[in-house]
Amino acid sequence: MKYKRLGETELSAPPIIFGGNVFGWTVNEKDSFKLLDQLFDMGINMIDTADSYSHWAPRNKGGESETIIGKWMKERGNRDKMVIATKVGSNPxxxxxxxxxxxILKAAEDSLRRLQTDHIDLYFTHWDDDKTPVEETLDAYKVLMDQSKVRYIGSSNISNERLEASLEASKNKNLPKYEVSQPEYSLMERDKFEGKLQEICHKNNLGVTSYFSLASGFLTGKYSTEEDIEGRDREKFLQEYFNEKGKEVLQALKDVSDRHNISQAAVALRWIMQRPGITAPIASAxxxxxxxxxxxxxxxxxxxKEMEHLNEVSS
Incomplete structure (x- = not known):
């Protein structure tokens, strides 16, 4: 398995990063352990989670995903072989x-406790609050990095303007630099990465780990009509995809998947893996x-030719 360097860090990502949002939400602890064991055996050793996961489930408050990952690593004794990315700021x-x-300083301690580790490999600003000065946020990360509690930082869901301001502050004020960007990106959602953000990432040598790579499961082909998603956990994420573009993308995925005798999900992930500027997609199961x-x-x-066809129907 070929691993890719994440930006200018010393971290390497597997070809696909596993999205831990399902742990404690649509997958219970016992089944989460089974998934984690299989992923580890496959060589997929990077898990992406957040302090707010999985607050969507009834009675959950957030932090359930980190707790499950922490228990699994503790039981398996494999923390040194894992790359753990988590996030702060959603709350939830x-x-x-x-x-x-x-x-951030308090939330980091809570995440470390739940993960049962002394450091976070990659700590993301999950969502911007649009009011805290970028210097203050980066200074919090500097404290954590000076204490060896965080190795590297990344950004997700912050505006291009605030990302550029953060990168500028890093250069001019001796503050940590965002090394990885995590945008939403898939055949159904291209505009949130392609264009300005992609240019920023290229210019600043940022790694890119895309989320919602399967468009919340839409690109698997599992859901053909809006009736298929009624009452499901992912209904609110999927509703907007049942349109003409969605139909064309699913048909193109089916054509390519039939040609290679693989799943539509595999084609959707492979498309991202071959797109310029992407380090690795995040996907869940x-x-x-x-x-x-x-x-x-x-x-x-x-x-x-297959890439061009997928590009055309998804543009």
Whole structure:
């Protein structure tokens, strides 16, 4: 398996990063351990989570995903072989967004406790609160990095303007630099990365780990109509994709997947893996058999013609 360097860090990412948002939400602890064991055996040793995961589930408050990952690493004794990315600032949901220094310092301690580790490999600003000075946020990370509690930092869901201001502050004020960007990116959502953000990442040598790579499961082909998603956990994420573009993308995925005899999910992931500027996509699964699509994506190469066709129907 080929690993890619994340930006200018000393961290390496597997071809696909596993999204830990499902742990404690659509996957219970016992089944999460099974998934983590299989991923580890496959060589997928990077997990992306957040302090707010998985607050969507009834009775959850957030932090459940980190807790499960921490227990698994403790039981397996493999923390030194894992790359753990988590996030701060969501708290959870829009009303609680906070990236002030005091909040980050406390939240980091909570994440370290749940993860049962003494350091976070990659710590993301999850959401911007649009009010905290970028220097204050970066100074919080500097404190954590000076204490060896955080190795590197990244940004997700902050505006291009605030990202550029942060990178400028890093250069001029001896503050840590965001090394990785985590945008939403898939065949159904290209504008949030392509263009300005992609230029910023290229100019500043940022690694890029995309989330919602399968458009919340839409690109797997599992859901054909809006009726298929009624009452499901992901309904609110999927509703907007049932349009003409969605139909064309699913048909193109089916054509390519049939040609290679692999799943549509594998084609969707492979498309991202072959796109310029991407280090690795983040993807989730809820059952061990779903991980077959990861293996298919890793072991498949799409032709230039196939890439161009997928680009055309998704533009």
């Amino acid at each position: 949901g829009k009303d609680g967004r906070d990236i002030s220094k005091d909040y 809820t059952k061990p058999e779903h991980l077959k699509s990861f293996e298919e994506a890793i072991n498949t190469e799409l032709s230039q």
